[in-house]
Amino acid sequence: MTNSLNDMRHAKSLIFIGSNAAEAHPISMQHILHAKEVNNAPIIVVDPRFTKLAAKASDFVRIRPGTDAAFMLGLINVIIQNGWQDKEFIETRVAGYEEMAVVAADYTPEAVEEITGIPASETVRIAKILATNRPTSLTWCMGGTQHHIGSSITRTFCILQLVLGNMGKSGGGTNIFRGHDNVQGATDMCVLSHSLPAYYGLSDGSWKHWCRVWDVDYDWMVSRFKEKKWMNAKGFTLSRWYEGVLQEEKIEQYTPLKAVIQWGCGSNSNSQYHRVKRALDMLDLYVIIDPFPTMAAAACESDNVYLLPCSSQYETSGSVTSTSRQIQWRHKIVDPIAGCKDDYEIMAELVKRLGFADKFYKNIKQVPEDITLELGRGSLTIGYNGQTPDRIKKHMANWHTFDIETLQAKGGPCDGEYYGMPWPCWTTEHPGTPILYDISKEVTKGGLPFRNRFGLEKKYDSSGRTENQLAAVGVANPGCEVQGGYPEFKDVVPGTNWKTDLSQKTLKEALRRGMAPFGNARARCVVWTFPDQVPIHREPLHTPRPDLIEKYPTYEDKPNHYRVHTRYKSEQKPDLVKEFPLVLTTGRMVEHMGGGAETRSNKYLSELQPEMYAEVNPMLANNMGIRDGEEIWIESPEGGKIRVKAKLTERVDEKTIFMPYHFGGVLMGRSLAGNYPKGHEPYVIGEAANVCTNYGYDIITQIQATKDGLCKVSKA
Amino acid sequence: MSRSRIGNTLGCGAENGARRVTLNPKVARRSFLKLSAATAALTGAAMTTKMTRKASAAGKAAKEAHPGSTMVRSVCTHCAVGCGINAEVNNGVWIRQEIAQDHPVSRGGYCCKGASAIDMVTSEKRLKNPMKKVGGKWEKISWDQALDEISKKLTTIRENDGPDAVHLNGSAKVSTEMAYLQRKFAAFWGSNNVDHQARI
Numbered sequence: 001m002t003n004s005l006n007d008m009r010h011a012k013s014l015i016f017i018g019s020n021a022a023e024a025h026p027i028s029m030q031h032i033l034h035a036k037e038v039n040n041a042p043i044i045v046v047d048p049r050f051t052k053l054a055a056k057a058s059d060f061v062r063i064r065p066g067t068d069a070a071f072m073l074g075l076i077n078v079i080i081q082n083g084w085q086d087k088e089f090i091e092t093r094v095a096g097y098e099e100m101a102v103v104a105a106d107y108t109p110e111a112v113e114e115i116t117g118i119p120a121s122e123t124v125r126i127a128k129i130l131a132t133n134r135p136t137s138l139t140w141c142m143g144g145t146q147h148h149i150g151s152s153i154t155r156t157f158c159i160l161q162l163v164l165g166n167m168g169k170s171g172g173g174t175n176i177f178r179g180h181d182n183v184q185g186a187t188d189m190c191v192l193s194h195s196l197p198a199y200y201g202l203s204d205g206s207w208k209h210w211c212r213v214w215d216v217d218y219d220w221m222v223s224r225f226k227e228k229k230w231m232n233a234k235g236f237t238l239s240r241w242y243e244g245v246l247q248e249e250k251i252e253q254y255t256p257l258k259a260v261i262q263w264g265c266g267s268n269s270n271s272q273y274h275r276v277k278r279a280l281d282m283l284d285l286y287v288i289i290d291p292f293p294t295m296a297a298a299a300c301e302s303d304n305v306y307l308l309p310c311s312s313q314y315e316t317s318g319s320v321t322s323t324s325r326q327i328q329w330r331h332k333i334v335d336p337i338a339g340c341k342d343d344y345e346i347m348a349e350l351v352k353r354l355g356f357a358d359k360f361y362k363n364i365k366q367v368p369e370d371i372t373l374e375l376g377r378g379s380l381t382i383g384y385n386g387q388t389p390d391r392i393k394k395h396m397a398n399w400h401t402f403d404i405e406t407l408q409a410k411g412g413p414c415d416g417e418y419y420g421m422p423w424p425c426w427t428t429e430h431p432g433t434p435i436l437y438d439i440s441k442e443v444t445k446g447g448l449p450f451r452n453r454f455g456l457e458k459k460y461d462s463s464g465r466t467e468n469q470l471a472a473v474g475v476a477n478p479g480c481e482v483q484g485g486y487p488e489f490k491d492v493v494p495g496t497n498w499k500t501d502l503s504q505k506t507l508k509e510a511l512r513r514g515m516a517p518f519g520n521a522r523a524r525c526v527v528w529t530f531p532d533q534v535p536i537h538r539e540p541l542h543t544p545r546p547d548l549i550e551k552y553p554t555y556e557d558k559p560n561h562y563r564v565h566t567r568y569k570s571e572q573k574p575d576l577v578k579e580f581p582l583v584l585t586t587g588r589m590v591e592h593m594g595g596g597a598e599t600r601s602n603k604y605l606s607e608l609q610p611e612m613y614a615e616v617n618p619m620l621a622n623n624m625g626i627r628d629g630e631e632i633w634i635e636s637p638e639g640g641k642i643r644v645k646a647k648l649t650e651r652v653d654e655k656t657i658f659m660p661y662h663f664g665g666v667l668m669g670r671s672l673a674g675n676y677p678k679g680h681e682p683y684v685i686g687e688a689a690n691v692c693t694n695y696g697y698d699i700i701t702q703i704q705a706t707k708d709g710l711c712k713v714s715k716a
Numbered sequence: 717m718s719r720s721r722i723g724n725t726l727g728c729g730a731e732n733g734a735r736r737v738t739l740n741p742k743v744a745r746r747s748f749l750k751l752s753a754a755t756a757a758l759t760g761a762a763m764t765t766k767m768t769r770k771a772s773a774a775g776k777a778a779k780e781a782h783p784g785s786t787m788v789r790s791v792c793t794h795c796a797v798g799c800g801i802n803a804e805v806n807n808g809v810w811i812r813q814e815i816a817q818d819h820p821v822s823r824g825g826y827c828c829k830g831a832s833a834i835d836m837v838t839s840e841k842r843l844k845n846p847m848k849k850v851g852g853k854w855e856k857i858s859w860d861q862a863l864d865e866i867s868k869k870l871t872t873i874r875e876n877d878g879p880d881a882v883h884l885n886g887s888a889k890v891s892t893e894m895a896y897l898q899r900k901f902a903a904f905w906g907s908n909n910v911d912h913q914a915r916i
Contacts, residue, residue, distance in 0.1 A: 238916055
């Protein structure tokens, strides 16, 4: 989130696309509804399904799954055609606007209607609501990202906000509601196969930076790898690791995967789960570290599986980063229950046995505080260095002193600081940055311009125009030494820059001059390293509209996409819809979380939502002779097939099936209850929706496309 | 759908029936379909109120901390809103969960998941022993045996097939410090085969 949940109280309108906050983030609703009731802010919900959030909306727009980019480009086009764009903001703080506008011009309301199913008049009407109720807070979740063009869709959201001038403003922003409790913190630490912590990437410079932080010899680090080239190569991802086991797709690694450690991660959130299951059975070693057995323990039916019972997060301590980038200290409530160990202890025991404990724990004596300090020392890119354990704990102890509207402490020990010191928090005196890219505040007081990350000027491929990438004259935070754009800081300490100067002199020097360490630039609409430099619509791989493939085709196949060959063009088969006529989409329910290992083992929540189901429109059900509560088979093009109860509801239209993805413990009609350790099977088991989610991965991130696949339904 | 049917779904009806959930029989008697009707989010909220009411029905004692108790401030482990939790701990046992009325984000609010956070610790479904599957059966083993065997196997795979033969699926459910250790572990192990839920 660029802003915070509390800051949404100041929005004059709100638009949610592929987010069902009422179920997925229920407690955020008090701030959202405050904006609705106090500011009279319209709430626009764009979704294929009439969700519980839609029930709270002023305007519901039903969209065909996977066509979000087209709708956004349509809104942008209408805004530009009517002159509703924020001209000053665009001229001074945005790059590549003209090149983007040329692309958006193709998305007329009529063209958008053809792609999305949204009436042309609705696109115009929604654009006008946004234009006349600024600032708009824009929120998306996995409904916006889990597509093969997810990285393009999310960019259209950002561009819409730039065009409207809603960035860096209270009540505006791009406010992605993150899913898991610490997915923001874990993302920031880059438990990701393409980067070292804090988004440093995998270049030699990044490895050298982190080796300095870890105080280990770079050459020793190189020696740990098979060959040096594997240090710089992106690894397998959570979406497709199992291809490295199955080897049915071409993989780009010198060995298949033989062992997998599954640490605090439910396996049934993977699409094509029946294929994941086959991979589990082929592993030489599978280690599950979790408080509950998870579906993986039941789905893996070979030997060589170990279950290590780690404690819950209430039985250990450490920091967690909320969706608002706030860092809170999760104090330990009780010791690990008998027989369990906390994650830190399990890690220490493993590392000791694997023989690199002395190097791994060189700076770490007190756990977890010394780890907080070490990761902060290295994570300069995102300003994780100012939030020391002492400061975070002080905020926790004084959470009652923070103002609800601003999240700033009024008096008390944290006076003037923002709750949780939202990153970047550049120094131990910095109050945190409550709103990203806000030039109305001094940088030392939580203000920030856009980052200079992509050079000083650029000649665009599409237009041949060259544009200065720095912000225009006059755009600067109060107190800034330079009244206009400036590049990122480097060579304050010779040979280093603001990201690699571990002495942090560079950061302090920048702040002393009232400047942002990362420069002051423009936000760009053109990304010249992406296949779509300006985002466009491309039909879902498995589309119900094969007539649109010619005009909006997918990408060429991509070899070696995170070590796996990935099909695009060769997978987009126009005839698929004949056999699989319905669109399958998935989502959350309030009572469960993720793959459900925790919540389905919670007696209260199990009682509230005890059964897997699929939502089917009554028109479709009646035509097929399916009665409410009857069992049906849902089948995917990949051969996944599950048996679930039909819930007849007009929340979905007659072309769409919806399923919650929290269930597990039943696999393609077969109960796996007996496979769990006796007495540890969850209270509630059910078919995993992800058995039926389709093939399809984003061209940049490899996120799985679980929101726009195809399926067929038959009576069980 | 009644609760006894849930037991049947699990394939362990009698055993499960003996441990029936008794939180709110009224809710349990309702049919599944009614439960998942459009008001289910509110049902969750209603349960919270009932839990609170039940607690206050116990009288003055419920309002006051047990003698010798401490109140620990913590954070809910479900979604990323980051709701505050006030946990009452007595003699090392988490005995009650109080709403965090003065938390600047959640302001005393809980969904049904947050309201039932205590069951993360108290659930009888929690694993309490390392286990290993042998001949298709789960066997309880000691921590030392588990960690020794896993480390030996990992080392053997590393020697025979290389460090990239191992993949770590890490977590968005652990602390930032632990997530950092997971990424650091992969680096020190010598592979970029590490990822977590943020990917999807």
